Amino acid sequence: EVQLVESGGGLVQPGGSLRLSCAASGFTFSSYWMSWVRQAPGKGLEWVADIKEDGSEKYYVDSVKGRFTISRDNAKSSLYLQMNSLRAEDTAVYYCARDHIDGVETRFDYWGQGTLVTVSS
Amino acid sequence: DIQMTQSPSSLSASVGDRVTITCRASQSISSYLNWYQQKPGKAPKLLIYAASSLQSGVPSRFSGSGSGTDFTLSISSLQPEDFATYYCQQSDNTPLTFGGGTKVEIK
Numbered sequence: 001e002v003q004l005v006e007s008g009g010g011l012v013q014p015g016g017s018l019r020l021s022c023a024a025s026g027f028t029f030s031s032y033w034m035s036w037v038r039q040a041p042g043k044g045l046e047w048v049a050d051i052k053e054d055g056s057e058k059y060y061v062d063s064v065k066g067r068f069t070i071s072r073d074n075a076k077s078s079l080y081l082q083m084n085s086l087r088a089e090d091t092a093v094y095y096c097a098r099d100h101i102d103g104v105e106t107r108f109d110y111w112g113q114g115t116l117v118t119v120s121s
Numbered sequence: 122d123i124q125m126t127q128s129p130s131s132l133s134a135s136v137g138d139r140v141t142i143t144c145r146a147s148q149s150i151s152s153y154l155n156w157y158q159q160k161p162g163k164a165p166k167l168l169i170y171a172a173s174s175l176q177s178g179v180p181s182r183f184s185g186s187g188s189g190t191d192f193t194l195s196i197s198s199l200q201p202e203d204f205a206t207y208y209c210q211q212s213d214n215t216p217l218t219f220g221g222g223t224k225v226e227i228k
Contacts, residue, residue, distance in 0.1 A: 035217075037165075045157075045165065045208055047217040061216045095164055105171050106212035107155045111164035 002026040002110045004096045009115030016086050016119070022079040022096030022112055029077035030054070033099035035108060036070060036081050038092035038117075046092075049081065050099060064090075086119045093117075123147050123211050127220035133228040140196040142223045144209035149189045153213040156185055156194045159222075160205045168207075169194060199225070 008020040020036070035050040049060045049070040058070050069082040079096055093116050097108040124147035134140050144154065152172040157165040167176045169185035172192060182197040196203055204227055209220040 044222045045159075045210070045219040047210075047219070050217075059215050100170075102171070104213070105153050106217065107167055107170040108157075108165070108210075109167050109170075109176070111166070113164055 002098070004098065004110055004112035006094065006096050006112045006115040009094065009117045011118045011120065012086055013121050014087060014119055017082070017084045018086065018117060020081040020083065020094055020096075020115060020117070024077045024079065024096075024098075027098070029072075030074040033101055033106075034072060034079045035097045035099050036079075037095045037097050037108065037111075038090075039095070039114075040089075040092045043092075048094070051079070083117070086117075088119050091117060091119045122216055123150060123214055123218055125209055125211055125218050125220035127207075127209055127223050129223060130221065131224040131226060133226050134199050135228045136199055136201055138199045138228075140199050140203075140225060142194045142207055142209075142225075144187075144192045144194070144220050146190045146192075146211055146213075150211045150213035152188045153211055154185075154187065154192045155210045155212065156183075157208045157210065158203075158205045159208065165208065196225075 003025045005023045036048040051058050051070045067085045071080045093114040095114045096112040098110040100109040126145045128143045154172045156169040159165040173185045184195050206222045206224045
């Protein structure tokens with residue numbers, strides 16, 4: 001059974017940092033692109049970043065470029081999101097999701113339960 | 122960035138009704154369109170991928186259609202467990218973008 005379990009969320013002051021983790025199991029982690037997707041309270045879904053199977057390619061939404069870094073450790077089947085210079089608008093539930101890619105087509109076929117990040121003084 | 126616009130933003134329906142949700146892309150995305158269902162406090166769940174392919178384990182009352190810029194998600198006979206928010210998502214271009222969501226409520 002595929003499982004994705006996020007951790008590391010919490011309350012942080014504006015300008016602060018936080019590192020999210022996602023522990024994967026039930027599939028060959030090193031064979032999949034992975035993504036972070038967030039959802040602000042009461043709002044819709046926003047893709048944040050993704051990373052290639054071997055970590056050699058990374059992509060970000062413009063609003064987090066230069067502040068967030070996605071990474072992975074295939075030996076530990078873990079995905080990470082280092083978030084620096086946090087802003088109030090980064091407050092959201094952050095989901096880890098597996099990318100299923102067929103050619104160009106990408107879908108998020110498994111999701112974690114999410115971890116809440118609150119940026120507030 | 123490709124903008125995804127869903128309509129309506131919410132709807133009220135009864136059990137057994139046929140429901141249709143529309144998603145429009147700001148430019149052609151071929152068939153690179155997915156649909157998700159999200160219930161309160163839960164993670165999204167993939168329903169339809171590549172515009173019309175049913176994800177494994179999803180009931181056949183869900184169906185998707187469309188290509189280019191206009192897409193629809195249909196539920197043939199609404200069941201109590203279908204009351205949720207539905208999102209479309211394009212994968213033609215990075216950044217991957219979602220529609221604003223359609224909340225399906227009980228009439």
